[in-house]
Amino acid sequence: GAVVSQHPSWVICKSGTSVKIECRSLDFQATTMFWYRQFPKQSLMLMATSNEGSKATYEQGVEKDKFLINHASLTLSTLTVTSAHPEDSSFYICSARRGLVYEQYFGPGTRLTVT
């Protein structure tokens, strides 16, 4: 089956610093990658959709200057949380798909804690 990895799996950073999270599709080329955020005991909220080589499309209410998404290749997308604050502490999950007719494959998630 298709495998999506995320790195790091958890990270602790100080308020005001930036953190980069990587999402890789290991055995397929992902034309589209998605980034989700999940707060404790809540569902996944879609943050943005990124297509390789083009700018990400952000969901309403998600600050694109704060959550920088880069989808530089068909196997890698990155999410950078800039000037992190404690309220950005959350579980960030990416997913990838090969095309519209294919299901999404989810990464294992990255737990971010901002102190």
Place this chain on the structure above:
Amino acid sequence: SQQGEEDPQALSIQEGENATMNCSYKTSINNLQWYRQNSGRGLVHLILIRSNEREKHSGRLRVTLDTSKKSSSLLITASRAADTASYFCATDDAGKSTFGDGTTLTVKP
């Protein structure tokens, strides 16, 4: 806001019993998927059912889809303690998945 709403929010059963979770959604969809998430972990894909399908099986899992009622159900038969997890439905519309609020299932040994 979330497309899907799941019912019940929490379900507690004894090992060996069946568990049924329901998902309702609001707009037309291409397909609907069910996922499982163990506490603090990523999502595991369970089943995808397309809009022209009514029922699908995978092992102890049975999913139904009623597009006229905009609802789906996930049945887990002969539950095991290892089935304890949160279960989410996700609807696929125009290439984006929107998740329901989830059902937390606890299976007591």
